[in-house]
Amino acid sequence: MVSGKSIKDVAKVAGVSISTVSRVLNDSQNVSSELKQKVLDAVQNLGYRSNTIARALKGMPTKTLGLLIPTIENPFFPSMVRGVQDEAHRNGYSVFLCNTDGSRIIEERQFKLLLDKKVDGIILVASKYTTRYLKNGMEFPIVMIDRYVNSPNFSYVTVDHTMGVRLAIEHLYSLGHRKIAFLGSKLLSSGARERFQSYKRYIEEFKMKFDDSLIVLGEYTYESGIKMVEELMKRKVKFDSILCGNDLIAFGVIEGLKNYGIRVPKDVSVVGYDDITFSSYHNPKLTTIRQPTYEVGQMATRIVIDMISGADRRVKHIKIEPSLVIRETTRKRGSEI
Amino acid sequence: MVSGKSIKDVAKVAGVSISTVSRVLNDSQNVSSELKQKVLDAVQNLGYRSNTIARALKGMPTKTLGLLIPTIENPFFPSMVRGVQDEAHRNGYSVFLCNTDGSRIIEERQFKLLLDKKVDGIILVASKYTTRYLKNGMEFPIVMIDRYVNSPNFSYVTVDHTMGVRLAIEHLYSLGHRKIAFLGSKLLSSGARERFQSYKRYIEEFKMKFDDSLIVLGEYTYESGIKMVEELMKRKVKFDSILCGNDLIAFGVIEGLKNYGIRVPKDVSVVGYDDITFSSYHNPKLTTIRQPTYEVGQMATRIVIDMISGADRRVKHIKIEPSLVIRETTRKRGSEI
DNA sequence: ATAATTTTTGAAAACGTTTGCAAGGTGAAG
DNA sequence: CTTCACCTTGCAAACGTTTTCAAAAATTAT
Numbered sequence: 001m002v003s004g005k006s007i008k009d010v011a012k013v014a015g016v017s018i019s020t021v022s023r024v025l026n027d028s029q030n031v032s033s034e035l036k037q038k039v040l041d042a043v044q045n046l047g048y049r050s051n052t053i054a055r056a057l058k059g060m061p062t063k064t065l066g067l068l069i070p071t072i073e074n075p076f077f078p079s080m081v082r083g084v085q086d087e088a089h090r091n092g093y094s095v096f097l098c099n100t101d102g103s104r105i106i107e108e109r110q111f112k113l114l115l116d117k118k119v120d121g122i123i124l125v126a127s128k129y130t131t132r133y134l135k136n137g138m139e140f141p142i143v144m145i146d147r148y149v150n151s152p153n154f155s156y157v158t159v160d161h162t163m164g165v166r167l168a169i170e171h172l173y174s175l176g177h178r179k180i181a182f183l184g185s186k187l188l189s190s191g192a193r194e195r196f197q198s199y200k201r202y203i204e205e206f207k208m209k210f211d212d213s214l215i216v217l218g219e220y221t222y223e224s225g226i227k228m229v230e231e232l233m234k235r236k237v238k239f240d241s242i243l244c245g246n247d248l249i250a251f252g253v254i255e256g257l258k259n260y261g262i263r264v265p266k267d268v269s270v271v272g273y274d275d276i277t278f279s280s281y282h283n284p285k286l287t288t289i290r291q292p293t294y295e296v297g298q299m300a301t302r303i304v305i306d307m308i309s310g311a312d313r314r315v316k317h318i319k320i321e322p323s324l325v326i327r328e329t330t331r332k333r334g335s336e337i
Numbered sequence: 338m339v340s341g342k343s344i345k346d347v348a349k350v351a352g353v354s355i356s357t358v359s360r361v362l363n364d365s366q367n368v369s370s371e372l373k374q375k376v377l378d379a380v381q382n383l384g385y386r387s388n389t390i391a392r393a394l395k396g397m398p399t400k401t402l403g404l405l406i407p408t409i410e411n412p413f414f415p416s417m418v419r420g421v422q423d424e425a426h427r428n429g430y431s432v433f434l435c436n437t438d439g440s441r442i443i444e445e446r447q448f449k450l451l452l453d454k455k456v457d458g459i460i461l462v463a464s465k466y467t468t469r470y471l472k473n474g475m476e477f478p479i480v481m482i483d484r485y486v487n488s489p490n491f492s493y494v495t496v497d498h499t500m501g502v503r504l505a506i507e508h509l510y511s512l513g514h515r516k517i518a519f520l521g522s523k524l525l526s527s528g529a530r531e532r533f534q535s536y537k538r539y540i541e542e543f544k545m546k547f548d549d550s551l552i553v554l555g556e557y558t559y560e561s562g563i564k565m566v567e568e569l570m571k572r573k574v575k576f577d578s579i580l581c582g583n584d585l586i587a588f589g590v591i592e593g594l595k596n597y598g599i600r601v602p603k604d605v606s607v608v609g610y611d612d613i614t615f616s617s618y619h620n621p622k623l624t625t626i627r628q629p630t631y632e633v634g635q636m637a638t639r640i641v642i643d644m645i646s647g648a649d650r651r652v653k654h655i656k657i658e659p660s661l662v663i664r665e666t667t668r669k670r671g672s673e674i
Numbered sequence: 675a676t677a678a679t680t681t682t683t684g685a686a687a688a689c690g691t692t693t694g695c696a697a698g699g700t701g702a703a704g
Numbered sequence: 705c706t707t708c709a710c711c712t713t714g715c716a717a718a719c720g721t722t723t724t725c726a727a728a729a730a731t732t733a734t
Binding site: 353354357360367369391393394395 | 711714716721
Binding site for chain 2: 049051052053054056057062064071072073075078079081082085086089094095096097098099110112113114116117118222248251252254255258277278280281282283284
């Protein structure tokens with residue numbers, strides 16, 4: 001009842017063969033307008049909906065995409081996911097969402113599962129394990145988002161973190177800060193690496209004194225943010241501002257600083273990274289580097305779909321520009337600790 | 338190449354018929370252990386993976402679920418989604434995630450699309466449109482989460498908001514507050530309605546003076562929270578505490594209050610609702626009613642899967658208990674405005 | 675007009691499974 | 705020894721499409 005009608009029923013009602021029905025439903029070419037109309041009417045009357053499964057079995061596209069992310073519970077991902085979903089739906093695709101939790105086993109299993117389900121393409125945020133199962137010769141539409149493995153064989157779309165970090169440091173510098181601490185992630189992912197290296201690069205480019213002890217590496221979490229300021233305080237090194245690896249860390253940092261009686265931005269300026277939704281709800285509102293995550297997801301999807309349709313098969317390496325959004329956690333340098 | 342091997346190849350290698358292969362892959366009954374082993378070996382050697390599409394065409398389950406939510410960008414949903422995904426994956430299911438944005442057109446289209454894709458079951462947060470396409474006689478595994486339509490025909494799992502609101506008011510009452518304002522949603526969804534009605538009920542049950550002008554209804558957003566305190570202030574009514582319809586409103590409320598020089602919790606206590614991740618990162622940390630959203634998603638999934646497998650077809654109406662989590666935005670009543 | 679060509683149509687073979695049916699085997703009961 | 709029942713196995717028919725091929729019809733060229 002739910003499914004019911006098949007192409008056969010349509011054929012019978014329209015008084016034509018199933019091949020004809022199939023043709024008007026697809027090509028719509030080489031079929032007389034008279035028959036075409038009959039078929040269309042029959043389809044209408046019966047409320048016929050073509051069976052995706054059967055088409056898929058004949059090797060037709062399933063109009064289905066797979067999306068592999070660490071976890072949707074990380075507030076960084078929802079808008080990216082939304083970006084791919086919107087673009088996908090706009091083109092008639094549905095998307096399987098999978099959380100890998102950064103586990104090799106899960107990632108690989110989910111990847112295979114998606115292939116089994118005959119998705120037309122896959123979008124994924126790469127991990128250090130990704131290269132293990134992504135064979136280079138693979139003729140399958142795949143694009144990486146956010147984190148990627150640098151390969152001429154695979155497309156990716158991410159954000160220009162070098163620029164992001166420059167924006168942040170430039171801002172802090174212009175505010176008079178010269179002792180900028182970096183509290184980031186010790187992950188080896190493309191994003192974490194780029195941010196860390198760019199920090200070092202721009203500290204030097206702006207002719208500030210580079211100091212190892214101004215750097216603490218931890219995790220991309222609130223709790224880690226708190227821990228990292230503790231570590232920083234323990235070192236008794238002077239700093240007038242902090243660049244954080246992401247917004248979550250920044251929130252933790254602000255909380256951690258509060259525990260030492262250090263006020264933001266009065267005593268210390270803090271800039272985050274990502275601009276997740278909550279950054280503008282936080283108190284004080286977070287100055288941060290905005291990653292256009294929605295656009296990243298959207299563009300990645302645009303690319304897979306082009307690969308699938310054959311409209312454009314070239315591998316693309318895209319870095320979208322981030323922007324600085326100034327709110328309340330940074331201000332002109334005054335006192336120093 | 339990606340797919341390649343079929344049951345036919347396995348049959349050839351194992352020296353048996355395809356029916357036999359199919360049988361060991363499914364029933365595993367009525368086939369001699371000798372042949373069974375041969376087949377299993379062949380499967381192993383060839384790296385054969387059964388073709389989901391072909392099985393689906395024969396009416397076998399697709400091991401696929403559909404999940405329909407308003408939008409993943411609402412921080413209330415990610416952990417609920419995670420709950421269903423985890424339970425789904427644990428049982429070998431993949432899940433299609435769809436955002437409806439509360440639009441009738443989209444919701445209905447996505448629902449049909451899921452049916453077309455032959456999902457085995459659907460989990461959805463109901464809207465006022467849901468009843469339009471959900472026919473009562475429908476023999477299809479569906480369960481609603483969070484918001485629901487009250488029907489003996491459909492299962493749902495949600496949270497006991499009556500209890501949630503009682504918890505909140507009880508807490509505020511015990512702190513000495515007697516003028517509790519309610520800033521909630523004007524939505525007609527089950528959740529919004531219950532919260533509002535329970536507010537009225539418990540204000541009276543605790544013998545506090547019920548006052549219409551302590552109530553403002555808006556949207557479930559930060560911005561609306563700000564607007565609602567403005568409205569409240571305009572009314573010049575006295576209040577010593579505020580119960581918010583959700584956490585997002587609460588954040589807005591705290592910000593809005595700040596604009597009037599009113600401090601939380603020193604001057605006014607604020608209680609949120611939901612306990613989204615950020616509530617514990619917010620400054621001050623939000624006292625709120627925790628909805629166990631992960632469990633809601635998980636349990637809903639458990640139920641659909643049971644319906645699918647036939648293990649348990651009964652319709653279930655489940656309300657999970659929320660809890661009060663006391664943090665920094667409430668305190669014993671002192672001054673009053 | 676007829677022949678040559680093109681267009682429109684339908685029959686039938688796939689795609690990779692599951693499964694009803696019947697054939698062959700094996701063992702127990704008569 | 706038969707007979708009967710049951711277990712194991714394979715053949716072939718589905719499931720709902722797309723698509724090749726050839727026939728039929730329509731069009732154009734001669």
